[in-house]
Amino acid sequence: MTKDLVGIKEMSKEDIEHVLLTATSFKDVLKRDIKKVPALRGKTVVNLFFEPSTRTKTSFELAEKRLSTDVLNFSVPMSSVVKGETLYDTVKTIEAYGVDFIVIRHASSGVPHFIARNVSTSVINAGDGINEHPTQALLDAFSIMEKRGTLDGLKIAIVGDILHSRVAKSNIYLLSKFNTSIRLIGPPTLIPEVGDYGVEVFFDMDKGLKDIDVVMMLRIQTERQSRGFFPSSREYSKYWGMDMKRLNLTGNNTIVMHPGPMNRGIEIASDVADSSRSVVLDQVTNGIAVRMAVMYLLAGNGKK
Amino acid sequence: MEKNKGLLIKDGHIIDPSQGINGIGDILIEGGTIAAIDLKNGKRDRTGEKKIDNAAYGLKGLPDLQTIDAAGLYVLPGLVDLHTHLREPGYEHKETIRTGTMAAVRGGFTSVCPMPNTNPVNDNPTVTAFIIKKAVEEGFCSVYPVGAITKGQRGEELAEMGLMYDSGCRAFSDDGRPVMSSIVMRRALEYSRTFNVPIISHCEDLALTDNGLMNEGILSTTLGLKGVPSAAEEVMVARDIILCELTGGRLHIAHVSTEGSVRLIRQAKERGIRVTAETCPHYFSITEDAVKVYNTNAKVTPPLRAEKDLEAIKRGLQDGTIDVIATDHAPHHRDEKLQEFDKSPSGISGLETALSLGLRLVEEGVLTLEALAGKMAFNPARIVGIDKGTLRPGSDGDVTIIDSKREVTIDATVFASLGKNTPFDSWKLKGIPVITIVRGKIAFSVERTAFSEGRGIYE
Numbered sequence: 006m007t008k009d010l011v012g013i014k015e016m017s018k019e020d021i022e023h024v025l026l027t028a029t030s031f032k033d034v035l036k037r038d039i040k041k042v043p044a045l046r047g048k049t050v051v052n053l054f055f056e057p058s059t060r061t062k063t064s065f066e067l068a069e070k071r072l073s074t075d076v077l078n079f080s081v082p083m084s085s086v087v088k089g090e091t092l093y094d095t096v097k098t099i100e101a102y103g104v105d106f107i108v109i110r111h112a113s114s115g116v117p118h119f120i121a122r123n124v125s126t127s128v129i130n131a132g133d134g135i136n137e138h139p140t141q142a143l144l145d146a147f148s149i150m151e152k153r154g155t156l157d158g159l160k161i162a163i164v165g166d167i168l169h170s171r172v173a174k175s176n177i178y179l180l181s182k183f184n185t186s187i188r189l190i191g192p193p194t195l196i197p198e199v200g201d202y203g204v205e206v207f208f209d210m211d212k213g214l215k216d217i218d219v220v221m222m223l224r225i226q227t228e229r230q231s232r233g234f235f236p237s238s239r240e241y242s243k244y245w246g247m248d249m250k251r252l253n254l255t256g257n258n259t260i261v262m263h264p265g266p267m268n269r270g271i272e273i274a275s276d277v278a279d280s281s282r283s284v285v286l287d288q289v290t291n292g293i294a295v296r297m298a299v300m301y302l303l304a305g306n307g308k309k
Numbered sequence: 310m311e312k313n314k315g316l317l318i319k320d321g322h323i324i325d326p327s328q329g330i331n332g333i334g335d336i337l338i339e340g341g342t343i344a345a346i347d348l349k350n351g352k353r354d355r356t357g358e359k360k361i362d363n364a365a366y367g368l369k370g371l372p373d374l375q376t377i378d379a380a381g382l383y384v385l386p387g388l389v390d391l392h393t394h395l396r397e398p399g400y401e402h403k404e405t406i407r408t409g410t411m412a413a414v415r416g417g418f419t420s421v422c423p424m425p426n427t428n429p430v431n432d433n434p435t436v437t438a439f440i441i442k443k444a445v446e447e448g449f450c451s452v453y454p455v456g457a458i459t460k461g462q463r464g465e466e467l468a469e470m471g472l473m474y475d476s477g478c479r480a481f482s483d484d485g486r487p488v489m490s491s492i493v494m495r496r497a498l499e500y501s502r503t504f505n506v507p508i509i510s511h512c513e514d515l516a517l518t519d520n521g522l523m524n525e526g527i528l529s530t531t532l533g534l535k536g537v538p539s540a541a542e543e544v545m546v547a548r549d550i551i552l553c554e555l556t557g558g559r560l561h562i563a564h565v566s567t568e569g570s571v572r573l574i575r576q577a578k579e580r581g582i583r584v585t586a587e588t589c590p591h592y593f594s595i596t597e598d599a600v601k602v603y604n605t606n607a608k609v610t611p612p613l614r615a616e617k618d619l620e621a622i623k624r625g626l627q628d629g630t631i632d633v634i635a636t637d638h639a640p641h642h643r644d645e646k647l648q649e650f651d652k653s654p655s656g657i658s659g660l661e662t663a664l665s666l667g668l669r670l671v672e673e674g675v676l677t678l679e680a681l682a683g684k685m686a687f688n689p690a691r692i693v694g695i696d697k698g699t700l701r702p703g704s705d706g707d708v709t710i711i712d713s714k715r716e717v718t719i720d721a722t723v724f725a726s727l728g729k730n731t732p733f734d735s736w737k738l739k740g741i742p743v744i745t746i747v748r749g750k751i752a753f754s755v756e757r758t759a760f761s762e763g764r765g766i767y768e
Contacts (some may be wrong), residue, residue, distance in 0.1 A: 014531070093647050113649035114533035115603030134651075136533025174533060198536075200527030 027298035068296035094139030205279035248274035321379025322342030327699035338706035387419025387707025392635035399428025412726035417742030419707035432457035482509035512545035568621035587633035590666035641727020658728035668740035706749035
């Protein structure tokens with residue numbers, strides 16, 4: 006792997022496989038009584054979160070602590086950013102502290118690339134705007150492989166607000182590198198131009214779910230309603246929400262995923278979310294293992 | 310250099326579409342104006358009684374005469390930029406009238422038309438007078454300000470067009486912003502007829518732009534940057550053409566970037582509507598690919614488009630649908646571009662690369678050099694009604710001498726402009742302006758070997 010993990014787009018299939026394989030070992034560590042390894046002792050990580058995040062930030066922080074790194078949480082409301090400091094100066098300052106990793110979450114697409122270009126520190130993208138969320142795609146792939154043994158040959162549907170979803174983008178890039186068929190399902194207002202991505206687009210969820218092995222549900226942001234992307238939550242739920250009736254249109258082994266936090270009753274019904282087909286909580290656990298693997302590999306290869 | 314010293318440009322290849330001149334000859338400039346043109350081969354001699362007597366004007370005969378040997382070079386009317394941002398007053402950290410006009414003459418331009426989105430906005434005769442005063446005191450070329458259409462460029466009430474016209478504005482535009490209200494645009498096109506001035510329209514439906522950052526398409530999906538559809542430009546081009554027809558005003562469409570806009574303008578011209586249009590070098594030289602990977606120097610409004618648009622722009626230039634190549638020179642400070650992509654301001658510093666990029670079109674066979682001179686000198690001058698862009702005797706002695714064979718590597722660090730924001734940095738181009746003459750005086754010249762090293766000589 007290179008110095009940074011800015012996106013799945015920039016990763017090779019071999020890099021991805023390497024992360025997934027390494028994550029298997031770290032998952033074993035997480036099953037132990039003592040869940041901490043000294044792998045990255047002496048390394049320092051700054052979690053630089055410019056957007057509110059509980060799940061991703063907690064997952065990264067746990068991964069960092071279980072690798073024995075020293076962790077700094079850069080809290081934006083208390084920082085110089087509110088005093089008008091530019092992002093450039095903020096990250097150059099962090100670089101000067103001599104840290105080894107910057108984990109960055111930012112509302113603007115391309116910020117991880119911008120930081121990676123300007124500092125020698127390893128940069129890990131924890132979600133940038135509507136561009137990518139690479140560690141989510143990696144943990145999703147890991148979770149699918151855990152359940153199905155392989156990615157190859159699988160039919161995977163991604164349902165919801167594809168247009169604004171960095172999770173969907175990273176998943177599309179990742180799954181495209183493997184022998185999978187990808188279907189995007191959602192209202193036309195929330196499906197971007199996908200050109201030569203090699204995906205199928207369905208506006209009709211029932212048709213799109215036929216013969217599917219994996220369904221990835223996306224969180225629908227309620228503010229999209231006021232911007233005219235769909236008329237109401239109940240209408241959205243009727244046409245693009247996942248419930249047991251719809252899940253039964255698919256195969257018996259079909260698994261349902263969701264990156265969280267879920268809007269129960271809107272994009273996913275509780276009976277599905279809490280069913281044995283749901284792997285939502287496995288995704289949470291696997292997120293820690295995958296993020297440990299990413300940092301471990303970047304530390305090994307990216308740094309001199 | 311003394312004021313009234315004569316200037317003789319000898320043996321250059323003179324291109325002047327305003328007089329249909331395309332041949333080797335001499336040009337004499339006296340008292341700041343074109344005195345005579347003498348073409349070799351007896352093909353054309355438009356100078357009437359005042360034929361240049363080379364013996365009489367030899368260096369011995371007239372010690373005050375400066376001679377430029379232009380053999381092997383092209384001699385064009387001084388270029389006119391219809392769309393420039395000089396940033397002064399208000400944004401002197403981005404550019405000043407002094408540095409902007411230095412960049413102009415370094416790029417071969419002898420006249421520029423600065424847009425009104427300064428601070429304060431050029432929406433009243435006091436600001437217009439300030440710009441002109443500064444230009445006279447510190448400028449390197451002629452400056453014809455563009456006044457705002459509406460007060461504060463807010464798109465609500467008409468600005469004092471008449472008073473600004475009297476102070477020197479030669480066109481009106483809310484550039485940087487569209488006039489979103491159709492009734493305000495209608496009134497502007499109607500009212501401007503009093504002074505027979507063009508309304509330059511920044512065509513952008515802000516509702517459709519919806520804070521988009523780059524061209525909408527597969528690449529905007531891939532980069533996760535919100536897209537701006539071509540329709541955001543085209544619906545306003547269509548609206549303004551319809552309003553132009555309704556009012557009989559003079560409409561000039563700024564920075565055309567899409568295939569659909571070219572089609573709409575072509576149709577309007579075929580129907581005899583008084584519309585003119587410009588594009589900019591970046592729209593016929595590069596596509597949205599330049600935005601990869603989050604290159605803020607390629608962030609511009611309207612955004613860089615797709616290959617099909619670039620091809621359509623070239624066809625539009627070729628068939629005359631697009632009358633003008635303007636720079637939309639939009640300098641920004643380095644710190645402003647060194648930011649998150651969505652925070653970075655839009656714009657390209659264009660004065661110092663425009664001619665070389667235009668010459669690529671000549672090299673590719675899209676335009677003849679005569680047509681290029683039309684689009685970069687004569688047509689823009691005609692649109693704003695100034696006696697520029699021509700070598701007709703009696704006109705201002707504005708001349709651009711071009712070495713079309715000279716190769717250059719673009720180096721933003723040596724730009725005269727304070728704005729180093731260009732997506733063309735390190736591009737290798739062929740053909741540069743080597744001498745720029747403003748009202749009979751050499752405003753810029755470049756040593757034949759030192760273009761990329763130095764900024765040249767300003768007098």
